[in-house]
Amino acid sequence: MTHDHDLVLRPTEAQTAAALAPPPGRTGGDLVVETLRGLGATTVFGLPGQHALALFDAVGRSDLRLVGLRVENNAGFAADAYGRMTGEATPLLLSTGPGALTALPALMEAAAASAPVLAIASQVPTAGLGGGRRGHLHELRDQAASFRDVVKSVHVARTPSQIPTAVAQAWESALTAPHGPVWVEIPEDVLRAETVIPQVTGVDATPHELAPRPELTALAAHWLENAARPVIIAGGGVVRADAAGKLRQLAERLDAPVVTTFGGKGAFPWTHPLSLQSWLEDRHMTDFLEDADVLLVVGSGLGELSSNYHTFFPGGRVVQIEADLGKLESNHAALGIHADARLALQALLETVAERRDPDAPARVAAVLAEIAERLATQDVALERSLLASVRAALPARSPSFWDMTVLSYWAWSAFDARHPNTMHSAQGAGGLGYAFPAALGACVAEPGTPVLAVSGDGGAMYSIAELATARQHDLDVTWLIVDDGGYGILREYGCATGTDLTRPDFAALAASFGIPSTTTTPESLTADLKKALTTPGPSVVVLPATLKMFAPTHLP
Numbered sequence: 001m002t003h004d005h006d007l008v009l010r011p012t013e014a015q016t017a018a019a020l021a022p023p024p025g026r027t028g029g030d031l032v033v034e035t036l037r038g039l040g041a042t043t044v045f046g047l048p049g050q051h052a053l054a055l056f057d058a059v060g061r062s063d064l065r066l067v068g069l070r071v072e073n074n075a076g077f078a079a080d081a082y083g084r085m086t087g088e089a090t091p092l093l094l095s096t097g098p099g100a101l102t103a104l105p106a107l108m109e110a111a112a113a114s115a116p117v118l119a120i121a122s123q124v125p126t127a128g129l130g131g132g133r134r135g136h137l138h139e140l141r142d143q144a145a146s147f148r149d150v151v152k153s154v155h156v157a158r159t160p161s162q163i164p165t166a167v168a169q170a171w172e173s174a175l176t177a178p179h180g181p182v183w184v185e186i187p188e189d190v191l192r193a194e195t196v197i198p199q200v201t202g203v204d205a206t207p208h209e210l211a212p213r214p215e216l217t218a219l220a221a222h223w224l225e226n227a228a229r230p231v232i233i234a235g236g237g238v239v240r241a242d243a244a245g246k247l248r249q250l251a252e253r254l255d256a257p258v259v260t261t262f263g264g265k266g267a268f269p270w271t272h273p274l275s276l277q278s279w280l281e282d283r284h285m286t287d288f289l290e291d292a293d294v295l296l297v298v299g300s301g302l303g304e305l306s307s308n309y310h311t312f313f314p315g316g317r318v319v320q321i322e323a324d325l326g327k328l329e330s331n332h333a334a335l336g337i338h339a340d341a342r343l344a345l346q347a348l349l350e351t352v353a354e355r356r357d358p359d360a361p362a363r364v365a366a367v368l369a370e371i372a373e374r375l376a377t378q379d380v381a382l383e384r385s386l387l388a389s390v391r392a393a394l395p396a397r398s399p400s401f402w403d404m405t406v407l408s409y410w411a412w413s414a415f416d417a418r419h420p421n422t423m424h425s426a427q428g429a430g431g432l433g434y435a436f437p438a439a440l441g442a443c444v445a446e447p448g449t450p451v452l453a454v455s456g457d458g459g460a461m462y463s464i465a466e467l468a469t470a471r472q473h474d475l476d477v478t479w480l481i482v483d484d485g486g487y488g489i490l491r492e493y494g495c496a497t498g499t500d501l502t503r504p505d506f507a508a509l510a511a512s513f514g515i516p517s518t519t520t521t522p523e524s525l526t527a528d529l530k531k532a533l534t535t536p537g538p539s540v541v542v543l544p545a546t547l548k549m550f551a552p553t554h555l556p
Helices: 013-020 029-040 050-062 072-086 096-104 106-114 158-176 189-192 216-226 236-240 244-254 283-290 342-350 360-376 381-393 405-416 435-445 468-470 488-490 505-511 526-532
Strands: 041-044 065-068 090-094 117-123 153-158 182-187 230-234 258-260 294-298 317-322 335-338 399-401 424-425 451-458 477-485 518-519 540-542
Touching: 029 050, 029 158, 029 182, 029 189, 050 065, 050 090, 050 189, 065 072, 065 435, 072 090, 072 106, 072 117, 072 435, 096 106, 096 117, 106 117, 117 158, 117 189, 117 505, 153 158, 158 182, 182 189, 216 294, 216 317, 216 335, 216 342, 230 244, 230 283, 236 244, 236 342, 244 342, 283 360, 294 342, 317 342, 335 540, 381 405, 381 526, 399 405, 399 435, 405 424, 405 451, 405 488, 435 451, 435 468, 435 477, 477 505, 477 526, 505 518, 505 540, 518 526, 526 540
Parallel strands: 041 065, 041 090, 090 117, 117 182, 153 182, 230 258, 230 294, 294 317, 317 335, 399 424, 399 451, 451 477, 477 540, 518 540
Antiparallel strands: none
16 A cells, blocks of 8 residues: 655656756856856956857856956966965966967966966867867967976866866865966867756865974974074065964064065064064175074075075074975075975974073164165165155055066065065066056955055056056056156166166056046155045056165175
8 A cells, every 4th residue: 555655756867857957058168167166266367368258258157256457467467466365266367379378477476476376278179289280270289388387287178077177176286385376278169168067066176284294393493492593584485374473473482583585575573673674685684694503494495585696605504494395405405394384383383492582682673773874875865765655655454566676676675564465576586567467456355455556667568558457447556657767677787778768658648548647756755645545446656766776785
């Protein structure tokens, strides 16, 4: 006998198929977008091209925010800054060939600065792959090869079913310490093809933690607590790991002076009694660091700029904490600890005993006084006053982005960033045109927060097109352009060939985009910047001035 409650109504095969069938019209591009949304992406940067149209169409069908810039390289800089500000992997959507290759300098900067950019590019149709010369538009023999030596990892999808895995693996790679840009490549026909794959819902891409080995941190702690003159060099890895608080705890427990690299600006309070600030391009600082009997280097490879152009040679023991394995002992022999800065500093805090040195603040003050005395003998009052004016105008929590220009070179050493992750520059790879598009990315990451970009007139010309982007998205950016009619920093290197430039009327040019602008003076810079920074939307401030660098101490 059958009872009603024993009946099980099973769906027919046709009903099951209908329930599982994807909505009509979904393509490989939708698989990319669904995977990104499943991983937590909310914003993408880029600009469309013929082979990538199916990807951009899919973005248009989604709730992802597309921030379209005018040049691929600038889109890469914007994605880089968004990743630095949020700590999230940031999708950068590119088309094949010229579009992709145009973004190479931005990806190089992201690699140097460990910014988690997820570059997703189209490729020629599958039939054109494999090195044959079929004459497809934008065809390259091996497009991924152009990026393999720049990015952290390369991921290729050749069929629709490979797309979710390739994107998820790239996402995980970008966010595993050391962070960095990654490359995903998908042929045009795969992006366009309709798919029977169900909607992507379950995506797992958990970054791996990079913890230190305990025997190494135990030995480092022993050296530090028994040191006579310990010093800490804090690099960009401290900022990226959000480890500034732990750095300060350790420095105060050890009474150890701290100097930040140019990439580590803001990792340690500028006015702290133990702060050596950032004067790495000074022989007095180099001598002080060489005199340390134990030097703890956190999140830095001690490269060219962090070593006073390789004139720094440690005189004592070196402990180097670095997430990038290739940077361990790459410049100096050390007790190398391959680890994320935050996890390694936490391990040291759990191990190291307190060490007291009441003379440490006086030694810090003495070396800073020596640097000040050296600068006082040079005619650099204008440059120092301009930095003070920028600092006075810029809110403490506002991010600033600096191009490769004379005022930026000063800022590396002399600008108080006030807080971690608020000062960024292109000093990783050293390319021009970084500041303004990067500032746009920061505006998207932190809406409602005024953002400052600082460029020279030469670097500004790389980014003029993005005034349209700033206006289109009504981004709260102020662009300070120091106009000296040329490549001023190259003149400082003694080059007189090709360094003088004909430039536009920047104020009038900004006005043509509907962006308010003003031409300022050193005396009115603070007031004009404050006004621009507190006025919603984009602004341009032009400062006609010829600046010079402080005298170098690394030359014979």
